[in-house]
Amino acid sequence: MAKTxxxxxxxxxxTDFINSYVENEQKKSDSFHLIKLMSEWSGFEPKMWGPTIIGFGxxxxxxxxxxxxxxxxxGFSPRKAEFSLxxxxxxxxxxxxxxxxxxFKMGKACIYVKKLSDIxxxxxxxxxxxxxxxQNEHHECACHKK
Known part of the structure; x- marks a missing residue:
């Protein structure tokens, strides 16, 4: 059986997610700044993926x-301890x-950062x-449509 x-x-x-999920004001500010930057760099608007990931394209x-x-x-997730990028x-x-x-710390599939001022x-x-x-070179990617 295929895994979902x-x-x-x-x-x-x-915006509703950040305002309800992120308690720390600095993390909230960093989250909105990351959204602005990643939207600009990717050319895509932010979308929620699963319960806590903000993704672009x-x-x-x-x-x-x-x-x-x-x-x-x-994408990124503003987790309690640190950002998962x-x-x-x-x-x-x-x-x-x-x-x-x-x-930063390196995980298996992401980079962990406490706050934007650290990077x-x-x-x-x-x-x-x-x-x-x-991703554009190795996968079917929304960036092909840009």
């Missing part, structure tokens, strides 16, 4: 196992982009744009 993806695009309003993936689905091209494509040519990012926004932009390019 939990992370799908929803109709929840992004979408791409379709298909694994050799047959599992497939859609995910945001780039879904912005990195781990390729040899992209590894150097992390050198100038600033204070270099120019480096963040380069990582986001490299990820958009990677």
């Amino acid at each position: 993806n939990k992370t799908t695009e929803t109709q929840v309003d992004v 979408s791409y379709h993936y298909k694994y050799s196992s047959g599992h497939q689905g859609d995910m945001p091209i780039i 879904y912005i990195y494509s781990p390729t040899e040519e992209n590894k150097h982009l992390l050198d100038n990012l600033g204070k 270099n926004i120019d480096a963040l932009e380069k990582i986001c744009k490299a990820t958009i390019m990677y």
